[in-house]
Amino acid sequence: MRKLIAGLGNPILGDDGVGWRVAEEVSRQTGTPLGDSQLPSQTTPEPDSVSIERFALSGIALMERMVGYEQVILIDSLNTGKYEQGKVVVFTLDSLADLIYGHTSSAHDVSLKNALVLGRQMGASLPADENVFVVAIEAEHVYDFKEYLSPAIAASVHVAVDHVIKLLEK
Secondary structure, rough: EEEEEEEEOOEHHHHHHHHHHHHHHHHHHOOEEEOOOOOOOOOOOOOOOEEEEOOOOOOOHHHOOOOOOEEEEEEEEEOOOOOOOEEEEEHHHHOOOHHHHHOOOOOOOOOOHHHHHHHHHOOOOOHHHHEEEEEEEEEEOOOOOEEEOOHHHHHHHHHHHHHHHHHOOO
16 A cells, blocks of 8 residues: 655744654654655655655645555644644544635635545545545644744654554554
Protein backbone atom coordinates (compact mmCIF):
# COMPACT_ATOMS: atom_id res chain seq x y z
CA MET A 1 0.00 0.00 0.00
CA ARG A 2 1.36 3.40 -0.98
CA LYS A 3 1.24 5.79 1.96
CA LEU A 4 1.83 9.54 2.14
CA ILE A 5 2.62 11.39 5.33
CA ALA A 6 2.06 15.10 4.76
CA GLY A 7 3.16 17.65 7.33
CA LEU A 8 1.04 20.73 6.63
CA GLY A 9 1.40 24.35 7.69
CA ASN A 10 3.80 27.22 7.45
CA PRO A 11 7.10 26.88 9.36
CA ILE A 12 7.51 30.65 9.79
CA LEU A 13 4.09 31.11 11.43
CA GLY A 14 4.88 29.71 14.86
CA ASP A 15 2.61 26.86 15.91
CA ASP A 16 1.22 26.55 12.37
CA GLY A 17 4.53 24.83 11.55
CA VAL A 18 3.87 21.90 13.89
CA GLY A 19 2.89 19.63 10.98
CA TRP A 20 6.34 20.14 9.48
CA ARG A 21 8.06 19.40 12.80
CA VAL A 22 6.10 16.18 13.29
CA ALA A 23 6.88 15.05 9.72
CA GLU A 24 10.58 15.75 10.29
CA GLU A 25 10.57 13.70 13.49
CA VAL A 26 8.68 10.81 11.84
CA SER A 27 11.32 10.90 9.09
CA ARG A 28 14.10 10.78 11.67
CA GLN A 29 12.56 7.93 13.67
CA THR A 30 11.59 5.77 10.68
CA GLY A 31 14.63 6.48 8.52
CA THR A 32 12.36 7.52 5.63
CA PRO A 33 13.82 10.62 3.95
CA LEU A 34 11.75 13.76 3.46
CA GLY A 35 10.63 14.05 -0.15
CA ASP A 36 9.26 17.61 -0.40
CA SER A 37 8.28 17.28 -4.07
CA GLN A 38 8.02 20.52 -6.00
CA LEU A 39 5.38 19.50 -8.53
CA PRO A 40 2.24 17.37 -8.36
CA SER A 41 2.89 13.77 -9.39
CA GLN A 42 6.59 14.58 -9.87
CA THR A 43 7.40 10.98 -9.10
CA THR A 44 5.22 7.90 -9.11
CA PRO A 45 5.11 6.31 -5.66
CA GLU A 46 6.60 2.83 -5.52
CA PRO A 47 4.31 -0.03 -4.44
CA ASP A 48 4.33 -0.55 -0.67
CA SER A 49 6.22 2.70 -0.19
CA VAL A 50 5.96 5.49 2.34
CA SER A 51 6.61 9.09 1.33
CA ILE A 52 7.04 11.91 3.82
CA GLU A 53 6.48 15.45 2.53
CA ARG A 54 6.01 18.94 3.95
CA PHE A 55 3.50 21.27 2.29
CA ALA A 56 2.03 24.74 2.76
CA LEU A 57 -1.00 23.74 0.67
CA SER A 58 -4.70 23.00 0.87
CA GLY A 59 -7.63 22.20 -1.39
CA ILE A 60 -6.87 21.36 -5.00
CA ALA A 61 -3.10 21.75 -4.67
CA LEU A 62 -3.05 19.28 -1.76
CA MET A 63 -5.33 16.88 -3.64
CA GLU A 64 -2.85 16.87 -6.55
CA ARG A 65 -0.08 15.74 -4.19
CA MET A 66 -2.26 12.85 -2.97
CA VAL A 67 -2.60 11.24 -6.41
CA GLY A 68 -1.30 7.66 -6.47
CA TYR A 69 -1.54 7.00 -2.73
CA GLU A 70 -3.99 4.60 -1.06
CA GLN A 71 -3.52 6.02 2.44
CA VAL A 72 -2.67 9.57 3.50
CA ILE A 73 -1.82 10.88 6.95
CA LEU A 74 -2.17 14.66 7.20
CA ILE A 75 -0.50 16.39 10.13
CA ASP A 76 -1.57 19.94 10.91
CA SER A 77 -2.43 22.45 13.58
CA LEU A 78 -6.04 22.79 14.64
CA ASN A 79 -7.57 25.96 16.04
CA THR A 80 -11.02 25.13 17.41
CA GLY A 81 -10.82 26.45 20.95
CA LYS A 82 -12.43 23.15 22.07
CA TYR A 83 -9.22 21.56 23.35
CA GLU A 84 -6.32 22.60 25.54
CA GLN A 85 -3.21 23.79 23.76
CA GLY A 86 -1.14 20.86 22.50
CA LYS A 87 -3.99 18.32 22.57
CA VAL A 88 -3.51 15.79 19.76
CA VAL A 89 -6.71 14.75 17.99
CA VAL A 90 -6.89 11.94 15.38
CA PHE A 91 -9.78 11.46 12.95
CA THR A 92 -10.50 10.48 9.37
CA LEU A 93 -11.56 12.87 6.64
CA ASP A 94 -14.90 11.10 6.24
CA SER A 95 -15.79 12.01 9.84
CA LEU A 96 -15.14 15.70 9.22
CA ALA A 97 -17.96 17.98 8.12
CA ASP A 98 -17.33 19.61 4.75
CA LEU A 99 -17.22 23.27 5.64
CA ILE A 100 -17.77 24.62 2.15
CA TYR A 101 -18.16 28.23 3.26
CA GLY A 102 -15.64 30.13 5.32
CA HIS A 103 -12.89 27.53 5.02
CA THR A 104 -10.44 29.47 2.92
CA SER A 105 -9.11 32.94 2.34
CA SER A 106 -9.52 32.60 -1.41
CA ALA A 107 -12.59 32.32 -3.60
CA HIS A 108 -10.42 30.32 -6.02
CA ASP A 109 -10.02 27.20 -3.91
CA VAL A 110 -12.22 24.47 -2.48
CA SER A 111 -12.18 22.34 0.63
CA LEU A 112 -10.03 19.20 0.58
CA LYS A 113 -13.16 17.01 0.61
CA ASN A 114 -14.52 18.76 -2.48
CA ALA A 115 -11.10 18.69 -4.16
CA LEU A 116 -10.96 14.92 -3.67
CA VAL A 117 -14.45 14.52 -5.16
CA LEU A 118 -13.38 16.62 -8.15
CA GLY A 119 -10.16 14.65 -8.57
CA ARG A 120 -12.01 11.33 -8.46
CA GLN A 121 -14.55 12.59 -11.03
CA MET A 122 -11.61 13.42 -13.30
CA GLY A 123 -10.26 9.87 -12.92
CA ALA A 124 -7.38 10.56 -10.52
CA SER A 125 -6.26 7.68 -8.31
CA LEU A 126 -6.98 9.08 -4.84
CA PRO A 127 -7.53 7.51 -1.42
CA ALA A 128 -11.06 7.13 -0.05
CA ASP A 129 -11.96 9.68 2.64
CA GLU A 130 -11.85 6.91 5.29
CA ASN A 131 -8.20 6.32 4.32
CA VAL A 132 -7.23 9.95 4.85
CA PHE A 133 -6.22 10.32 8.48
CA VAL A 134 -5.73 13.67 10.19
CA VAL A 135 -3.39 14.02 13.15
CA ALA A 136 -4.13 17.51 14.44
CA ILE A 137 -2.61 19.50 17.29
CA GLU A 138 -4.74 22.18 18.92
CA ALA A 139 -2.82 25.44 18.65
CA GLU A 140 -3.79 29.03 19.26
CA HIS A 141 -0.76 30.91 17.90
CA VAL A 142 -0.85 30.03 14.21
CA TYR A 143 -0.36 33.55 12.83
CA ASP A 144 2.68 34.67 14.83
CA PHE A 145 5.78 35.30 12.72
CA LYS A 146 8.35 33.08 14.40
CA GLU A 147 10.18 29.91 13.43
CA TYR A 148 9.74 28.01 16.69
CA LEU A 149 6.85 26.31 18.43
CA SER A 150 5.36 27.47 21.72
CA PRO A 151 6.24 25.18 24.66
CA ALA A 152 2.84 23.43 24.83
CA ILE A 153 2.88 22.66 21.10
CA ALA A 154 6.52 21.56 21.09
CA ALA A 155 5.74 19.17 23.96
CA SER A 156 2.97 17.56 21.89
CA VAL A 157 5.21 16.71 18.90
CA HIS A 158 6.25 13.33 20.34
CA VAL A 159 2.60 12.39 21.01
CA ALA A 160 1.65 13.22 17.41
CA VAL A 161 4.67 11.28 16.11
CA ASP A 162 3.52 8.21 18.07
CA HIS A 163 0.04 8.48 16.51
CA VAL A 164 1.49 8.76 12.99
CA ILE A 165 3.76 5.74 13.49
CA LYS A 166 0.84 3.67 14.85
CA LEU A 167 -1.25 4.61 11.80
CA LEU A 168 1.62 3.58 9.53
CA GLU A 169 1.81 0.18 11.22
CA LYS A 170 -1.89 -0.58 10.60
